[in-house]
């Protein structure tokens with residue numbers, strides 16, 4: 698087992714406040730000025746483990762069948778919040794990633810999806826209240842996540858392909874993680890670009906594991 702607990706402890710002390718910062722620190726996050734930063738704990742050939750500090754988002758819930766039905770309406774609700782639908786009538790800069798909470802369910806069942814915009818550093822302490830009741834401020838706790846990334850457009854097909862690849866790798870390594878839902882993180886605007894970057898995150902339970910995954914994954 699690769700274990701960096703001493704190093705991780707040090708990183709946690711150095712980064713006690715929410716880490717939203719300059720996007721130049723992340724090569725795959727270059728469409729916004731600020732991005733969500735993290736500490737890399739370990740990685741293997743399939744996934745990496747990251748530590749994220751507790752951080753605030755503006756979020757909306759949407760009950761539906763699949764992400765295709767909620768991406769546009771949820772995006773617009775959050776976009777309106779950052780362009781003035783808040784009690785301070787503030788214009789708030791866009792950040793990355795846009796994070797979605799994806800329930801893992803049968804395609805025929807409706808369930809709650811979430812979409813969140815990360816609040817920029819200057820709004821982390823005291824974000825203006827949303828004026829739309831469907832939109833709320835959410836604080837995610839400090840957490841470790843298993844991450845796999847891919848470079849195509851995000852949709853149900855790509856998201857479930859890579860969430861399955863990641864969960865298969867975690868299951869075969871007998872790793873503990875929160876099941877039943879995952880996060881989908883998008884870093885790109887919809888406009889065409891050479892190299893897109895999307896991610897699937899599972900929340901780590903217990904100690905993060907980065908043993909080499911021995912089975913080949915197609």
Ligand SMILES: *[C@@H]1O[C@H](CO)[C@@H](O)[C@H](O)[C@H]1NC(C)=O
Pocket residue numbers: 724725727728891892
């Ligand atoms: C962002 O980074 C990608 C590679 O990661 C590069 O192809 C693209 O040109 C960059 N875009 C900008 C606006 O710098």
Ligand SMILES: *[C@@H]1O[C@H](CO)[C@@H](O)[C@H](O)[C@H]1NC(C)=O
Pocket residue numbers: 758798809811833
């Ligand atoms: C939004 O959905 C999440 C995840 O299902 C749930 O935990 C939360 O209570 C919901 N919040 C609101 C305001 O509907």
